[in-house]
Amino acid sequence: MITTVLAFLFTLGVLVVIHEYGHYRVAVACGVKVLRFSVGFGRVLWRRQSAPDATEFVVCALPLGGYVRMLDEREGEVAPADLDRTFNRKPLLSRAAIVAAGPVANLLLAVVLYAAAHWIGIAEPQAVLGAPVAGSLAERAGLRSGDWVKAVAGTPEEWQDVQSLVDLRWQVTQAALQGRSLQLQVTDRDGRAARTLMLDLSGLGGAEVDAALARKIGLGGAYSEPVLGEVKAGGPAAQAGLLKGDRVRSVDGSAVADAQTLRERIRASVRDGKAAPQQWLVERAGRSLQIDITARVQRDGEATVGRIDAFVGEPPAMVTVRHGPIEGLQQGLIRTWDVSALTVKMMGRMLVGQASLKNLSGPLTIADYAGQSVAQGLPYYLGFLALVSVSLGVLNLLPLPMLDGGHLMYYIFEGATGRPVSDLWLARLQRGGIAVLLTMMSVALFNDLARLLGLN
Secondary structure: OHHHHHHHHHHHHHHHHHHHHHHHHHHHHOOOOEEEEEEEEEEEEEEEOOOOOOOEEEEEEEEEEEEEEEOOHHHOOOOHHHHHHOHHHOOHHHHHHHHHHHHHHHHHHHHHHHHHHHHHOEEEEOOEEOOOOOOOHHHHHOOOOOOEEEEEEOOOOOOEEOOOHHHHHHHHHHHHHHOOOEEEEEEOOOOOOOEEEEEOOOOOOOOOOOHHHHHHHOOOOEOOOOEEEEEOOOOHHHHHOOOOOOEEEEEOOEEOOOHHHHHHHHHOOEEOOEEOOEEEEEEEOOEEEEEEEOOEEEEEOOEEEEEOOEEEOOOOOEEEEOOOHHHHHHHHHHHHHHHHHHHHHHHHHHHOOOOOHHHOOOHHHHHHHHHHHHHHOHHHHHHHHHHHHHHHHHHHOOOOOOOHHHHHHHHHHHHHHOOOOOHHHHHHHHHHHHHHHHHHHHHHHHHHHHHHOOOO
């Protein structure tokens, strides 16, 4: 819990400082006097000002944002000597550059963070798949347990190597949201028996990136051998005589392809609240054994499933995805662009009702993911930080009053008409923008609570 809170606060701190520093740095470069650089809102906890006429740097009690306050005649009287340093008297392009600098800083930070994660190297499961979901697109395409996806392509001329299972899932998700099919170059686990398959995602219409979409596509998880790990004393597995290292070949005469298949058979052994006995064919030290086992019944949400109190499956094969300085930076640029485009596309779909508002996440989800990524290691946390930085940059570029994108829209109007937006319309647009932002925040918070309570 403490790790999650600290990771969340650090994430917010870094992203807010970078965002506001973008505004601050460009404002200074354009000759605007910056009065205050604030991280957070509310009561001031820390303050530093090198001279009475210098910028005041503060850290405040509520760390959910920040701001840069610039000298502006619209906010109070300005000494004649400082008139040429006011924001409102600067040329239109200078004001637009100052406003755009915050989101741009977040996007540049994401490029650096993604690049750093690639430079360090990320341990990810190899793109060797477990059994696909029954009846799914992956099963109909011909994917089987143990298939190794080596490359993907939207067209025959666009083949891209698949570096890991994470990379494969990213490529498949993008194709599903774009409504296009994906070709797969596949071999067996030993890299032999190459073949090309077509994963038909064209009619999927991925309105929501969630578990339901993943089940429709049906890619198996990382392949894991159906071998037992630690066996809990006194549990069904121990009582049946199963041992750590036992390899399960079949259940009730039906072959077991991988650990995921075995787990599903165990879960499905419970019918009408009662566990049916199963006969397992087990390989142990080169010998084959017939073992009868009856799982215990356990509630899992609204369903009842079987449990044997043993760890099922070996750790999947891993690969370290690492790039050199130039290639890592290129990958950072590509991933930032892809995530930005995907974010804009999902926001557009939510706006027209083609995607669910359940995709909106708030601070509770961000905090949870921050803690999980820290536990996984530095590269994963850097990737998470980059993802949130992209989201913050794109969100702030939306043409909504109160956001940087809204101010840029004012400047586009001013550039097109030769006059600024009137004070009356500014007030109306501000009220509308506040209403939209409060609605978005309420939906995001509701989604967070629904996820935490298991309602989503």
